[in-house]
Amino acid sequence: MKNISNYKILKQLFLLASIIPILVFLSHCTSSTNDIHNIHNENLSEIKIDINKRLHKKVHYISDVVDTFFIIPLQTDTNSFFAEISKLLIYSDTIFILDSKLKTILLFDIRGKYINRIEKIGKGRGEYFRIHDFTVDYHKNRIIIYDDVLSKHLFFTFKGQYLKEKKVHRYFSNIAYLRNGLILKFNNYQHTKNEDRYICWITNMKDSVILKEFPYEKKYNKRTGFAKKCITQFNEKVYFSPIYDNKVYCIDDSIKSLYKIDFGNYNPDFEHIINPKNVFKPNRVSSYQDFYENDIILYFNYAFVNTEMQIELTSVVFNKKNNEIIFPWDNVIIDIPFLALGTRTIASYNNYFVTSSYPSDVINYMIGITNGSISIGPTVEKWEKQLIKYKEQVSILNKLQKTDNPILFMYKFKANETNLD
Numbered sequence: 001m002k003n004i005s006n007y008k009i010l011k012q013l014f015l016l017a018s019i020i021p022i023l024v025f026l027s028h029c030t031s032s033t034n035d036i037h038n039i040h041n042e043n044l045s046e047i048k049i050d051i052n053k054r055l056h057k058k059v060h061y062i063s064d065v066v067d068t069f070f071i072i073p074l075q076t077d078t079n080s081f082f083a084e085i086s087k088l089l090i091y092s093d094t095i096f097i098l099d100s101k102l103k104t105i106l107l108f109d110i111r112g113k114y115i116n117r118i119e120k121i122g123k124g125r126g127e128y129f130r131i132h133d134f135t136v137d138y139h140k141n142r143i144i145i146y147d148d149v150l151s152k153h154l155f156f157t158f159k160g161q162y163l164k165e166k167k168v169h170r171y172f173s174n175i176a177y178l179r180n181g182l183i184l185k186f187n188n189y190q191h192t193k194n195e196d197r198y199i200c201w202i203t204n205m206k207d208s209v210i211l212k213e214f215p216y217e218k219k220y221n222k223r224t225g226f227a228k229k230c231i232t233q234f235n236e237k238v239y240f241s242p243i244y245d246n247k248v249y250c251i252d253d254s255i256k257s258l259y260k261i262d263f264g265n266y267n268p269d270f271e272h273i274i275n276p277k278n279v280f281k282p283n284r285v286s287s288y289q290d291f292y293e294n295d296i297i298l299y300f301n302y303a304f305v306n307t308e309m310q311i312e313l314t315s316v317v318f319n320k321k322n323n324e325i326i327f328p329w330d331n332v333i334i335d336i337p338f339l340a341l342g343t344r345t346i347a348s349y350n351n352y353f354v355t356s357s358y359p360s361d362v363i364n365y366m367i368g369i370t371n372g373s374i375s376i377g378p379t380v381e382k383w384e385k386q387l388i389k390y391k392e393q394v395s396i397l398n399k400l401q402k403t404d405n406p407i408l409f410m411y412k413f414k415a416n417e418t419n420l421d
Contacts, residue, residue: 039213039255040257043257044247044257046262047262049325051285054327059332062332063386066328069336070410071393071410072110072112073112073396074095074112074408076403079117081405084101088346091236092138098131103130105117105118112408115158126162129149153165153168153175168207171187178253180252182202183203183204198212200240235348238251239292241288243287282308284304288301296319296413298317301314301344302316314329315328352411357409359403363402366397
């Protein structure tokens with residue numbers, strides 16, 4: 001009997017020892033929801049943007065700042081046809097494209113050859129009513145679709161095979177796969193309950209909450225009246241830039257402050273835009289988004305409201321080697337054929353930045369140059385030299401049909417840009 005009693009005691013101690021680490025972990029997760037102590041600020045870098053330099057900068061050639069450039073024509077046939085690029089991700093030389101209009105996800109290789117598509121529209125198991133967002137689990141080679149109408153995640157292989165689905169219990173604006181089998185879920189002040197008033201959530205694949213951060217501020221609960229792309233995914237990284245914040249965060253299984261963007265006197269007036277009627281204030285930056293980064297360059301866009309209350313979308317390139325800041329698409333002469341047709345970055349892969357354009361725009365542009373209705377900017381001699389230099393790309397463009405799929409432009413910025421101020 002004594003041995004049996006000792007056995008029971010040992011068993012209870014073993015169970016207690018097993019439970020304590022779990023309780024510690026859960027207490028850590030619970031305490032993290034009440035503050036922002038889980039955000040690491042030790043490597044924060046401040047980037048000062050002098051808009052006056054942009055407003056008074058001299059004219060430059062795009063070849064002064066762009067190094068390598070090539071085109072990816074996406075294969076067009078009855079299987080691969082799509083209408084628009086709503087979201088684009090690139091992993092392991094595979095291009096993933098969401099077309100929200102057609103409710104489909106298409107896969108192409110890095111040369112533009114069609115691989116397959118996911119199109120399972122419906123309300124049953126293995127089907128989705130709408131693709132609100134998607135992400136790529138690059139560890140297990142699967143695609144995760146978020147259907148906000150049916151409130152579930154669906155998992156598919158890269159070959160389009162349905163794997164499983166999981167019910168989710170909250171609405172989110174965007175999702176992004178993180179390492180270690182975690183998912184970032186972002187809520188842009190929409191469709192929330194009192195206990196769920198956090199912008200940023202990290203969950204596991206079972207939708208169990210690991211971490212939630214950026215608690216709502218009551219004054220910011222109103223819709224701002226403008227859309228902002230707060231999350232960008234590239235090269236297995238996830239960057240987050242909240243609406244009412246001038247910082248950029250990197251998120252994996254923790255949250256790190258990377259950059260603080262300072263426009264000086266032109267900084268967004270967050271107090272002003274709380275009221276939906278006051279979204280825009282003249283002579284101010286209203287928002288910044290689309291943060292992408294490679295080994296040398298940090299690239300992002302910002303919206304500037306001028307004195308006429310017109311919105312100017314401008315790109316910024318920050319060279320991390322020499323701290324130089326340039327505005328590549330302002331006061332620019334396009335001497336690299338047709339690169340101006342897709343100037344808003346929609347993805348980044350390795351050290352390349354990615355833009356896109358519709359073939360009809362390319363064809364109309366080429367016709368305009370031929371008949372003289374569009375000024376080519378550089379001298380005829382310089383333009384002709386560039387046409388020879390990029391003859392392979394020009395040959396691709398000459399074969400385009402107006403009904404073809406959108407095309408992708410991939411380019412690198414030079415490691416040491418010429419000072420353009």
